[in-house]
Amino acid sequence: MPPKLQSMLPALYLFGVLTLLLFPCGLCDCRSFPKIAHGSHQDRTSFLSFTTVVHYECDEGYVLVGEPEMTCKNSEWSWPAPQCKALCMKPEVENGNLSVDKDQYVEPENVAIQCDSGYGIVGTPIITCSEDGTWHPKVPKCEWEILNGCEQVLAGSKLMQCLPNPEEAKMALEVYKLSQEIKRLKQE
Template structure:
């Protein structure tokens, strides 16, 4: 493998010009190019000089079978980070063009729009904004799609509003029954209506059937137990009478023997 460093401002290409090799990598002003080459492919990496940022793909490949670069040539534009933009909003910065490293901007949306994201961002050393640049969106949510075999009720789709879903007869709701519009987005996924199968209906009825059977068995058991108690009570009464009769007979015999 061979590698080299080429400042594109000088536009000094070191790739061999041959029909069986990739063409020289395309030049990019205000950048430093790092190139490597093997028998199979070539790779170039573009790095913009200080005060410029890259727009486009940073690395380009050239397969030596096709002999063409895989992506369009990037460009280096003035400013350490891309100029911040906020549609339907305003931003505040000490200087907007060109953007310098560590510069901080703040954001504010126009009337009727809600800021989605951070209200500030800083230009980083890697030429990116952090936190990411926000957006200004309307507080209204999009009209949800009516679930198949179901419907929903809603007053409106403004931020804070709720919608409630219902399914047709023979279908059951799978998912959240009620959703709320929160800063332009619904609080949950739109539910679906799923057909209720006969097996599911039987399964739902099974607990009721089991409860009824249990109650019936308990009542029957109590009835049988009540009958058993009555029989036992009657038997005890008979034995009591028999004992009293026997006791009376024995008392009479004792009296007669004493004379």
């Protein structure tokens, strides 16, 4: 080995030791940040820091599940990367209600639909907030059920069991009265 190179070895060795002490992550695998679907990350590591810091945010229509910030030291991340989950808006169900009532739901939440008394469900009663921010299967409807024996209202006593509101009951009574008048006229 040439004498000039021999005289530089202690300086190179000292430079290497100082580099490792001042920048331990220089040789670590903390610069490849975990990627997340439907979101982005930003390196927030301060200058001459011994720890890598990354901050995560989600795209519009998604919500962050997990810690928004992670740190890495000596090639080890503090915890798993967060996830960006789709948001579903509250499903509108006329004449029914939801098992869990809130304004927004996060994928893959399930919600059961229950119809009001006298109404039956048309469709699947349990729906799931899906990855694209929609409900799957389609949000069911609650439709008025015609009870057995109510196909034709033969007596006023059954009327309130068969009709959902007083206006319809009043109209049905008028129709019933007219049908009785027509029946009587036909007999004469």
